[in-house]
Structures are given as structure tokens and as C-alpha cells.
Amino acid sequence: MKKKTLSKLLISLFAVAVVATGCSSGGSKAPEKKVVEGVPDKIAKDDQVKIMVVRKIGGDDHTAQFLAGAKQEGTSMGFVVDTFSANGDTAKFHDAISQALEKDYDGFIISHGDDAATVEDVKKITAKGLPVVAFDSNPDLASVQGVTLTSQDDENLAKLALTQMNDELKGQGKIIYLWVDGFPPMVRRNTVYKEFMTANPGIQEIERFGIASADTSVQTQNAVSAMLTKHKKGEISAIFATWDAFAIGAARAVKEAGRDEIKIYGIDVSNADLQMMQEDKSPWVSTAAVDPKVIGQVDVRMLAKKIAGEEVPQSYDLAATLITQDKLKTSAESVNMVNLAKVMPGWGVSDAFEEPWMKSLKEAYAK
Numbered sequence: 001m002k003k004k005t006l007s008k009l010l011i012s013l014f015a016v017a018v019v020a021t022g023c024s025s026g027g028s029k030a031p032e033k034k035v036v037e038g039v040p041d042k043i044a045k046d047d048q049v050k051i052m053v054v055r056k057i058g059g060d061d062h063t064a065q066f067l068a069g070a071k072q073e074g075t076s077m078g079f080v081v082d083t084f085s086a087n088g089d090t091a092k093f094h095d096a097i098s099q100a101l102e103k104d105y106d107g108f109i110i111s112h113g114d115d116a117a118t119v120e121d122v123k124k125i126t127a128k129g130l131p132v133v134a135f136d137s138n139p140d141l142a143s144v145q146g147v148t149l150t151s152q153d154d155e156n157l158a159k160l161a162l163t164q165m166n167d168e169l170k171g172q173g174k175i176i177y178l179w180v181d182g183f184p185p186m187v188r189r190n191t192v193y194k195e196f197m198t199a200n201p202g203i204q205e206i207e208r209f210g211i212a213s214a215d216t217s218v219q220t221q222n223a224v225s226a227m228l229t230k231h232k233k234g235e236i237s238a239i240f241a242t243w244d245a246f247a248i249g250a251a252r253a254v255k256e257a258g259r260d261e262i263k264i265y266g267i268d269v270s271n272a273d274l275q276m277m278q279e280d281k282s283p284w285v286s287t288a289a290v291d292p293k294v295i296g297q298v299d300v301r302m303l304a305k306k307i308a309g310e311e312v313p314q315s316y317d318l319a320a321t322l323i324t325q326d327k328l329k330t331s332a333e334s335v336n337m338v339n340l341a342k343v344m345p346g347w348g349v350s351d352a353f354e355e356p357w358m359k360s361l362k363e364a365y366a367k
Contacts (some may be wrong), residue, residue, distance in 0.1 A: 052100045056090070072110060073296065164286045165263075178243070220245065242271065291350075
């Protein structure tokens with residue numbers, strides 16, 4: 001009996017340690033504290049600013065880049081940034097927040113907390129006087145004091161992709177719509193889509209599919225393949241994919257079926273997406289996106305300002321960019337997330353909420 005009790009205790013302690021050190025992305029080692037002039041008192045007096053980033057979704061390139069951006073930005077200012085990705089597991093997501101709340105973090109970044117339980121989690125965080133930045137999360141969090149909501153400019157992402165599709169189809173065509181309900185960014189994108197369809201009667205939706213799972217791209221590929229067998233060549237003009245996981249599956253299905261006449265217009269971008277868009281005869285002709293690494297960086301800056309006691313807006317949308325296959329083809333070398341700025345000027349760079357004192361910290365910790 002005693003052995004079982006000891007075993008359970010060790011397992012519990014290990015679980016807490018795993019969450020505290022960031023699980024999927026690893027914990028940060030505290031850099032040696034440096035004294036820097038001009039830094040807000042709440043930042044300067046803290047032995048070490050500690051931030052916890054908890055993301056519900058994971059296992060994709062977008063998540064990896066988002067977490068990397070947050071960790072890089074915080075570390076560059078001498079902060080400790082721990083990260084955790086629940087890989088879509090709701091129970092693990094909430095458990096991670098609960099366990100991290102027992103630690104001595106100065107603030108939290110919550111990503112893709114889409115359910116009502118997230119609101120309750122965040123209320124527990126703010127009740128301890130800790131600030132929160134929530135990315136692509138439940139809009140009801142806007143009513144919680146001490147919370148800033150950030151998101152990609154989902155309305156503009158959808159508008160950019162749909163406008164490009166409409167222009168290239170010259171206002172006439174039959175399309176497949178790939179979308180899934182239940183997620184705040186998807187709801188916003190769908191609102192724009194419905195308005196677009198009303199305003200453009202020449203575009204007709206003939207099929208739709210959408211499921212969010214660990215193998216979304218595979219399930220999408222199978223679904224689109226089945227749709228293609230139902231519609232002969234010339235009966236489908238394009239596919240509008242509201243998520244790059246949908247676009248990946250759709251592109252594979254279209255190429256496999258040899259349906260070169262069908263073009264794909266997507267949202268979001270990653271290294272895998274760019275590679276696919278650059279493949280010979282790729283049907284994926286454009287995607288509207290925000291650099292996920294920049295999202296992580298900006299979220300950390302906003303949280304740092306909140307920790308410092310400085311004002312930040314209650315909500316903030318990160319600007320979207322349209323990336324086209326034609327632009328990518330102008331490059332003499334293969335384009336990835338690192339060198340995308342060479343063909344898309346301004347990509348991957350943002351000075352939003354970067355205060356002079358943050359630059360001073362970065363200069364000090366870079367030495």
C-alpha cells in the first residue's frame with residue numbers, strides 16, 4: 001500500500017515538473033540578472049520575469065513557430081519563458097494552466113483557449129493579480145479584467161484570400177468550401193465568407209467539408225478526393241480553405257486526381273505550405289497569413305508591458321499579408337519562412353509594442 005502511495009506521489013510530482021518546464025517545447029534556464037537603466041520598476045525589481053505560454057493546439061508548424069517566437073522574444077530581454085502545447089487535448093490544456101498557476105509566474109499567454117472553461121481558468125489567473133494575453137481564444141475573455149485578446153486579422157485574412165479568388169475566377173465559378181465551426185478565428189472567417197457569397201452570386205458553393213483533428217490534412221484529402229469523383233472536370237473551379245491543414249489535404253487530392261484546372265486559395269502559412277506552393281503544377285496559388293513567429297513575439301511584448309504596469313489595448317489584430325505563388329516563383333532560390341521577406345517585403349518583422357526599455361534589455365542581454 002505504501003509503495004503504491006509513494007508511486008502515485010512521484011508520478012504527480014513528475015507531472016507538475018513537466019508542465020513547469022514547458023513539456024513540448026522545454027523550459028528556459030534563467031539568465032543572469034542584469035541591471036539596465038530606464039527599465040520600469042516592476043521589471044527591474046523582479047529577480048527574473050517568468051512567463052508561461054499554454055497553447056491548446058499543437059503538432060503543427062504554426063504552433064512550433066508561435067512558441068519559438070514567444071521564447072526568443074522573452075529570452076532576448078532576460079525573461080524566463082516556459083511553454084506547453086496540449087496538442088489539441090482539452091484536459092491536458094486546462095490541467096497545464098492549473099498546475100502552472102501554482103508556480104511563481106508573472107504572467108500568462110493563453111493560446112486557442114476556445115471553451116468556457118478557459119474563461120474560468122483565466123479568472124483564476126487574474127484573481128492572483130497576474131496579467132494575461134490570450135491569442136485566438138474565447139471572445140468572452142474580453143469581459144475579464146486584466147486580459148488582452150490578440151488575434152490574426154481574421155476578417156482581412158478571409159477578405160484577401162476571397163478577393164484573390166474572385167479576381168482570378170472573374171466573378172464566376174463553382175467552389176468547394178473547407179471550414180470547421182467552433183473556433184473563434186473560424187467563426188470570424190466564416191462571417192466574411194457568408195458576406196462574400198451574398199455579394200458575389202456568380203460564385204456558387206457546391207461542396208463543403210471541415211473537421212479539426214490530429215490528422216485533419218489526411219481526412220481532408222480523403223474527403224476532397226471523394227468530392228472530385230462526383231464532379232467531372234470543369235465542374236469545380238476552386239477550393240477555398242480557411243486553414244492551411246485543409247489546404248494541404250486539398251492540394252494532395254487535386255494533384256493526385258490530375259485536376260489541374262482547380263485552384264486552391266488558403267489561409268495561414270508554414271514552411272511545409274510554402275514548399276507545397278512551389279511544387280511543379282501546384283494547385284495552391286495563394287494564401288493569406290500572419291507570421292506565427294511574430295504573433296509570439298508581439299504577445300510577449302504586450303504581456304511584458306502589462307507586467308510593467310503600462311497600458312495596452314484590450315484587443316489587438318495582427319496585420320495580414322497575401323502570399324501568391326507568382327511572387328514565390330520570382331525567387332531564384334527555394335522560399336521558406338526565413339527568406340520569405342525577400343519576395344514579400346515587410347514579412348516577419350513588427351515593432352508593435354516594442355518599447356525603448358525593451359530594446360535596452362535586448363542590447364544588455366545580447367552581450
